[in-house]
Amino acid sequence: MALTENCRIYQPPKDSGSTQTSDVIELNVGGQVYYTRRATLTSMPNSLLAKMFSSKKETSGDMARDTRGRCFIDRDGFLFRYVLDYLRDKHVVLPDHFPERGRLKREAEYFQLPELVKILTPDDLKRPFHDEYPHSDLDDISQGSDQRSYPASHRRYGFITIASTRDACVSDGKGTRLPKLFVCGRVALAKEVFGDAIRESRDPERPPERYTSRFVLTFGHTERAFDLLAESGFRLVACSSALTSPLYAPHTEDRQWCKCTEYVFYRLGLGTTDVEKQNLELETALIGAKGFESDASSDQ
Structure with missing residues (x-):
């Protein structure tokens, strides 16, 4: 019975040293294999990864696995490396002329990482538009009219x-x-x-x-x-x-x-x-x- 419970997470432990490596998790993300620490995946408590790899969630047996028993996540395996970089350092460095910014932002939204979404949002969209606050329109117009008053x-x-x-x-x-x-x-x-x-x-x-x-x-x-x-x-x-x-x-x-x-x-x-x-x-x-x-x- 104890052997069955251990098989749900990793291969059956063969020696006492296996408990020291249990913090390392092997992931299969869209066909790309990643090795990372559990502390990295759970570094953002409100993220989807933190919920997935909490001890209760993982031992429940609900997590999908591939043929080798690795945890499987059906997302973009190439872009997941940038998600891991953000979880490690709380910032991400993208290559010059990176064409996948929009898709990476969508991955960040899926994994519930709002700060990463904010980093990937263009500067023009971070600045609030005045038309989102109708109550301020009259104030802005009155100020602009004073500055636009020219003799005919x-x-x-x-x-x-x-x-x-x-x-x-x-x-x-x-x-x-x-x-x-x-x-x-x-x-x-x-x-x-x-x-x-x-x-x-x-x-x-x-x-x-x-x-x-x-x-x-x-x-x-x-x-x-x-x-x-x-x-x-x-x-x-x-x-x-x-x-x-x-x-x-x-x-x-x-x-x-x-x-x-x-x-x-x-x-x-x-x-x-x-x-x-x-x-x-x-x-x-x-x-x-x-x-x-x-x-x-x-x-x-």
């Missing part, structure tokens, strides 16, 4: 293009796909309209009279952007929508798509009578809008 005589003509992208890969962790709003146009006009709502990390220290297509708004409501543009005297003159495949699609398990909608706004300059100059501005803005979608997709 100082308002110049120009175009601003807003691109709304909803990428299937971008999630808030709750299954909701979050839109991103990109701004294309003259830097001075964009800052006049949106103020501190512009995130300039993608195109910092851009001169006011230069053009940009890399500004990102800190909120995700297109209607809020429309309100700010309307308050500044802009009118919608054109829009377009396209369904494109992101550049990183070949590195993902499933083919994923990105929907991009562009809205072109224009504002007439007060006291401006040079029609040729405005036509030249129109041509320049349309050329920038044409290449905006590919540039925004590459930034994703």
Whole structure:
């Protein structure tokens, strides 16, 4: 009877020294064999591995085993090495241009390792979007309006293009796909309209009279952007929508798509009578809008 109980965990002990090696566990993860210590697997008490390899769980006989009696886990055997690295040192080092970050994040979610999931989450998703907190929208708008108050005589003509992208890969962790709003146009006009709502990390220290297509708004409501543009005297003159495949699609398990909608706004300059100059501005803005979608997709 005692021999049967020992067989459930390891081979029957043949000498007294076997109790000293019982802390070493042999795992078969998706066909890849790993040797590790029980203390490593249980280092995160709330993780799935800690629950699986607690003494009560393992001696219950419910754990799956392969033909050689090794504990079997039906997950990605290649990526499990990074899970073990995290359990050992509480941090993980990935190779350069690692294409399996999304799948590794899914493995971390399966093994119930929230800190590892947070490490693998892109920085853009760690920063909370203002549209997740509707009660703060009015406060943000009122602050932005004070900073955007310019005399009417100082308002110049120009175009601003807003691109709304909803990428299937971008999630808030709750299954909701979050839109991103990109701004294309003259830097001075964009800052006049949106103020501190512009995130300039993608195109910092851009001169006011230069053009940009890399500004990102800190909120995700297109209607809020429309309100700010309307308050500044802009009118919608054109829009377009396209369904494109992101550049990183070949590195993902499933083919994923990105929907991009562009809205072109224009504002007439007060006291401006040079029609040729405005036509030249129109041509320049349309050329920038044409290449905006590919540039925004590459930034994703």
